[in-house]
Amino acid sequence: MKLKTFLILMFFIAGAFGKVYVMEMTVDKEFVGITALDGKAPEEPESGLKASVRSSEGTVLGSKNFQVPSEKFLDDFSRNESIGGVIKLTNTTFGVVIPFFEEGTELVVYDNNGENLFSKDLSRFTEQEEEKKSEEEVEKFQWWWIGFAVIVVVLLFFLIWLSKSREHENL
Amino acid sequence: MEQSFKLLVAAIVAASLLSVIMMVLWKPLPEFDLTNTEVTSTDVYPDKGSVGTVFSIRAEVASYPEEGVRKCEQPKEVRAVIGGEKAVLIDNGLQGDEKENDCVFGGTWNSELSSGGKKQVFIEVGDYSGKIKRKRVGNVSLTETKCITVSNGKINIVFIGSNYSDPGQIVDDARIHSMYLFNVQPFKDYEDEIKITALNTSMDLDCGKKQGVSEGIHLIQCDDTLISRLGARCGADEIVVLLNSTKMIGSAIPHAYVSRIYPEILVHELGHSFGKEKINLGDQYSYGISSDQGRIEGLPNCDVEGCPKWDQVKGTSCVKVDKFGLPGCTYTDWYSPKKFDAEGGVSVMEGIEAREKRVLSPPFEKVGFDPVSEQYLKKVLEEYK
Structure with a gap:
């Protein structure tokens, strides 16, 4: 129960103005792409599909319900009678704004029955990966230091030897 | 001499x-021949966005030493250069590049x-000798956006202009539209709770009008993902897209x-x-088809014969x-909560009685919601609070 309260609290905090993912899906429930930006996720409906963000350990960091806008109302009031209706959309995409989690490495989307529709890797948006990249850079950089150290050591010994030999010559 | x-x-x-x-510790440099290396396919997502958007880039980089032979070699570096800024691309399966060492390099900018x-x-x-092969793979459109607060409150309605020649115009338009909204119940009672934000942008929202299901009806179909991204930047709870058009048209869902x-x-x-729900109030005019031929399963402001949904609501x-x-x-088999009243403009869900205009200016036509619709919107507003 305490864990549940904690998770709800965490999700509430994440929902405040910060960073969000914006996932693009087709109305046929196929994944198109995902990005991240500074912003706020709107409040969620009670039912619908569910998008969960998970950590590398598989912990669900947060979930968000959303509904597929597969219908559109259209209204034309330019005549004496209203002409409009609802049409079913095809070949259309829409965006789902999901709260961002620094530890989030996977996005899983479930359908209305709780079945897994797809999962997508989010690692590229995490800070951990950026750190990993910079670690790799540091590793490469250390090679130069070893080479540089060898030169310095040899030069140092050479200078000491040179000064000592001059001292001897002066004597 | 001995010491020396x-x-x-x-x-x-x-x-x-x-x-x-x-x-x-030394490892030999990997063998890599740039002359046979090709950038075969690339993907930049999204292709347009506001400043601050994280773009994902993927590029397939492979060597073709002989005809029909494809090798995944490791170049010293693969990077994307976007408007002069650089983003390192890695083939480790963690950059949106699917698998490790599959010739697909990924990264973000x-x-x-x-x-x-x-x-x-x-x-x-x-x-590894410092030579670089460069290939132009496309463009991204980046727009500077500014969220301008028109009025303060908790429930944030963000106005985004489509195809505005003057992006600053959206602020004035949002102000006039919100003045109008706050004259209609239940929004009038919640004026202090509603924040109006105008997004200053000149971005094209791709709201090209397509022909709809019936002859002559225009379907307004915009880039809804882009709109969601722009709305999120301003912390939108609800988004209104204003079209730079003089036609008496409108559309809804998801915005x-x-x-x-x-x-x-x-x-x-x-x-x-x-x-928060996808569909809220429905049209109170008739589509000319019965509910078993339609797509909507239930609406708060339309009901079956006898209208049990609002039999307890006064004035219905x-x-x-x-x-x-x-x-x-x-x-055709559903019923409305109130007879249309042109004087009071009730109910706006039954259609508006507006005259054709050329400019956005007061005085406005009078509109209002019927008691059932008003009650429903009040509930939604309370949930947002």
């Missing part, structure tokens, strides 16, 4: 020792420090879309889209015929 000899020996020993360490405009995207592949000179239509379209009835004399409320 000792020092020389020590120097040689130390240098040898370090050389041995170097030799143990955060446009936070960039300026707006159309940016050329290049993929650069570097070898509200309306001609910028018709705030009356905005109230109608917001009735459809305002709320169960009306069969719409304001145009056709039977139905959305569908």
Whole structure:
């Protein structure tokens, strides 16, 4: 129960103005792409599909319900009678704004029955990966230091030897 | 002389020792031939966004030493250059590049420090001798956006202009539209709770009008993902897209879309889209088809014969015929909560009585919601609070 309260609290905090993912899906429930930006996720409906963000350990960091806008109302009031209706959309995409989690490495989307529709890797948006990249850079950089150290050591010994030999010559 | 000899020996020993360490740790540079290397396919997502958007880039970089032979070699570096800024691409399966060592390199570019405009995207592949192969793979459009607060509150309605020649115009338009909205109940009672934000952008939202299901009906179909991204930047709870058009048209779901000179239509379209649920209020005019032929399963403001949904709501009835004399409320077998009243403009969900205009200016046509619709929107507003 305490864990549940904690998770709800965490999700509430994440929902405040910060960073969000914006996932693009087709109305046929196929994944198109995902990005991240500074912003706020709107409040969620009670039912619908569910998008969960998970950590590398598989912990669900947060979930968000959303509904597929597969219908559109259209209204034309330019005549004496209203002409409009609802049409079913095809070949259309829409965006789902999901709260961002620094530890989030996977996005899983479930359908209305709780079945897994797809999962997508989010690692590229995490800070951990950026750190990993910079670690790799540091590793490469250390090679130069070893080479540089060898030169310095040899030069140092050479200078000491040179000064000592001059001292001897002066004597 | 003896001391010098000792020092020389020590120097040689130390240098040898370090050389041995170097030799143990040293790895030969991977073999890589840039001449046979090709950037075969690329993907930049999204292709347009506001400054601050994180773009994902993927590029397939492979060597073709012979015809029909494809090899995944490791170049010294693969990077994307977007408008002069660089993003390292890695083939480790963790950069949105699917698998490790599959010739697909991935990475991200955060446009936070960039300026707006159309940016050329290049993929650069570097070898170990410092040579670089460069290929132009496309463009991304980046727009500087500014969220301007028109009025303060908790429930944030963000106005985004489509195809505005003057992006600053959206602020004035949002102000007039919101003045109109706050004259209509229940929004009037919640004026202090509603924040109006105008997004200052000149971005094209791709709201090209397509022909709809019936002859002559325009379907307003915009880039809804882009709109969601722009809305999120301003912390939108609800989004209104104002079209730079003089036509008396509107559309709804997932956002509200309306001609910028018709705030009356905005109230109608917001009735459809305002709320956490996908569909909120329905049209109280008849589509001329029955509910078993339609797509909508239930609406708070239309009901079956007898109208049990609002039999406890004061000032309502169960009306069969719409304001145009056709039977139905959305569908022919559904009923409305109130007979249309042109004087009071009730109910706006039955259609508006606006006159054709050329500019957005007061006085506005009078519109209002019926008691059932008003009650529903009040519930939605309370949930947002």
